[in-house]
Amino acid sequence: MQYRRLGRSGLKVSALSFGSWVTYSNQLDTKLARECMAAARDAGVNFFDNAEVYANGESERIMGQALRELGWSREQYIVSSKFFWGIHEGPNLKNTLNRKYLLAAVDGSLKRFGLEYLDLIFCHRPDPETPIEETVWAMHDLINRGKALYWGTSEWSAEEIRAAWQIAERHHLHKPVMEQPQYNLFARKRVEQEYRRLYEDLGLGLTTWSPLASGMLTGKYLDGIPAGTRGTLPGYEWLQERLNDEAKKRAVKKLLPIAQELEVTLAQLSLAWCLRNPHVSTVITGASRSAQVLENMKALEVLPRLTDEIAARMNEACSEIAG
Template structure:
């Protein structure tokens, strides 16, 4: 698997990241182990988790695998904080640094490679939130810092604040939803990230699974849309507009002799500013299909056609 720099930092990451949101709920430890082994065998390095994923179980599973199955130094370990277990946003210095310590304890690590602010907390002054990033880097608990689910102006403000004084930790990444079914970040977030030198880490690059084409004729019994804890997440992308985009992806895939999954993933992977889409899979078999997309590069005419059919650039930001 090819590598890219994360934004304008010196950190190299595989151009596909492994998401672990399902670990500890839909994905048991042995299946997680199989996923990580397949990912590493394919040359993947970036593994992304968060302190709130399944009550911290995702981090615990990852920690055990780093101790027992995989060389920790071979991976770029990323986690996130800023959401309390009750769902409340908390960007206070107190909460963030305690959350980072708890993440390190769960993974049995002395540091992570990338620590990200999971959400923007409007109840805490941004300069206080960002001071926690500086402390985390200065203390050696993380090597790099980034943001997640920030609006364009929030990315720009955070990055500018960090650049304003020598010694502050620069924002090197921005993780947001981005796919052919979700292109709104191109209006403000992408330009802000490019200007700030923050590499984009798209989550749900397969349109919450819809771009695989699995929902073209209904909702499969084993799919996320059929699961009570995921149905509300998937259903917004099962409308007529999204169906039209999916059919275009399927047509392109048939012409290339590849899967719709590979076409959709290659499209977002090679968008301006993208360092690595973060993909999550329930099973190792599903991840295997995702990894097969590594050698797919879309011809310019197909990329242009997909750009046109999914364009959301009209209207106000």
């Protein structure tokens, strides 16, 4: 396993990490979650990603129970959660980053996890109705109170991230350290263009999600949506249109010969492509069984074989739909 600094912070995260979106509660119970997390840890993974809204809080409960059963010392692993959407009804309980919500939401998350603190907390989306200064102060206070160690954002614009950082700088507050954007062969503009200045100017680190474009880059959806995959899960009907996108299917078919040439899977090839970006601190992977975790980890073996020429061929294969 490689370990990379989280932006300009001193925290080191495994280049490949393990996340719970979609799978926990929907596809994994505590036993399967524990098995997948154990396989990831055995491979060197030290970062486990979660969010308050995943499975309406159940994802945090499952991960917390799995951590207790695994019995790892708290210093050995990094856990995150994200806040914005909320899991309760009410004017200050959903779709907000105001101070009242954030302080209560983090306490609720800690209770579900059964942890004393979270390593990373993210503002899951920007909130146009709450002043950024209020959110920055709330995140600073959460760190000062020992509820979290670092804070960051997810899917914020470069302008919003810079504004938050400058407020923190001006008032000598804890600054946002990381951003969690989508990043894969189909979704690249934000990471490669919009954030370009932030890496050097602010020392921004990235914990990227959906490296396989919801499974599209595995090739398993080329002939339709197989039973038992995330495309058939209740509540994820919105994915079906994306998974049936003909332009993306054409791109995946162009990637197949490259994977075959290297004798690797499409998933491993696509993960290695994400890892190749030096600004990516960690690539969040997902799995519904331990064997899949181990297959994903082999992307690290592909990385040194991903030459400029091969990467250029991959970029060209996806040029029709890369955004």
